[in-house]
Amino acid sequence: MEKAKKDSAYRAGAKHITPETRVLGVGSGSTIVYLVHYLRENREKLHPDLVCIPTGFQSRQLLVENGFRVAELDEFPVIDVAIDGADEVDASLNVIKGGGAAHLREKVVASAAKDFIIIADYRKMSEQLGQQWKQGVPIEVIPFALSPVMARLKEMGGAPTLRMAQRKAGPVVTDNGNFVVDVDFGLIADPASLLARTKALAGVVEVGLFCSMARIAYFGMADGSVQIREA
Numbered sequence: 268m269e270k271a272k273k274d275s276a277y278r279a280g281a282k283h284i285t286p287e288t289r290v291l292g293v294g295s296g297s298t299i300v301y302l303v304h305y306l307r308e309n310r311e312k313l314h315p316d317l318v319c320i321p322t323g324f325q326s327r328q329l330l331v332e333n334g335f336r337v338a339e340l341d342e343f344p345v346i347d348v349a350i351d352g353a354d355e356v357d358a359s360l361n362v363i364k365g366g367g368a369a370h371l372r373e374k375v376v377a378s379a380a381k382d383f384i385i386i387a388d389y390r391k392m393s394e395q396l397g398q399q400w401k402q403g404v405p406i407e408v409i410p411f412a413l414s415p416v417m418a419r420l421k422e423m424g425g426a427p428t429l430r431m432a433q434r435k436a437g438p439v440v441t442d443n444g445n446f447v448v449d450v451d452f453g454l455i456a457d458p459a460s461l462l463a464r465t466k467a468l469a470g471v472v473e474v475g476l477f478c479s480m481a482r483i484a485y486f487g488m489a490d491g492s493v494q495i496r497e498a
């Protein structure tokens with residue numbers, strides 16, 4: 268599995284991070300660690316003034332520890348390329364993200380990017396969202412709105428669960444001070460419509476459905492190959 272993650276990250280890095288890439292969005296999760304390894308091992312191929320925009324605390328730390336310059340969107344509101352992991356990717360490149368509760372900032376960074384690329388291992392590859400990722404769609408909610416949002420999500424046919432922290436009593440609290448509700452909607456026939464309906468609920472800050480955003484996805488396979496899906 269680790270090899271598959273590394274293969275996808277290295278293939279995408281070699282293809283999409285060129286000496287012209289000045290501002291790079293760096294996502295979150297375990298696959299993105301390998302992208303930072305790629306950057307570390309290929310410094311001579313990078314723009315001399317490369318600036319990285321991390322999507323959260325984890326990737327920020329990772330980049331700083333490896334000697335890369337990190338900056339905020341205030342300074343660099345347009346990103347050349349953003350690369351990020353995924354929890355599930357369907358045949359049309361709709362993506363579920365937020366398994367690490369980072370999807371709000373990830374979506375902001377992806378939206379600011381001219382090009383958005385996904386890296387993942389083969390477990391994330393599916394035909395329809397909900398096939399592989401059984402944990403549900405991550406939805407970031409302000410704590411004040413938790414109960415009414417949970418009730419509305421049930422009315423919409425979802426099965427919401429408040430994500431609980433491990434090694435801390437109580438719920439997961441995101442980098443933005445909010446809660447995450449994982450909502451099982453079964454197989455998702457129309458991700459864009461589900462995104463629109465869930466995002467419209469008062470108190471929902473962001474939904475971990477990324478529709479019509481990714482241009483290309485790299486999947487590291489069990490046999491050592493890398494499969495590519497393009498929008």
Ligand SMILES: O=C[C@H](O)[C@H](O)[C@H](O)COP(=O)(O)O
Pocket residue numbers: 294295296297298299351352353354363364365366367368369370373
């Ligand atoms: O919130 C977390 C992010 O959306 C991650 O990019 C996603 O969960 C994939 O993570 P991993 O590369 O660890 O599978």
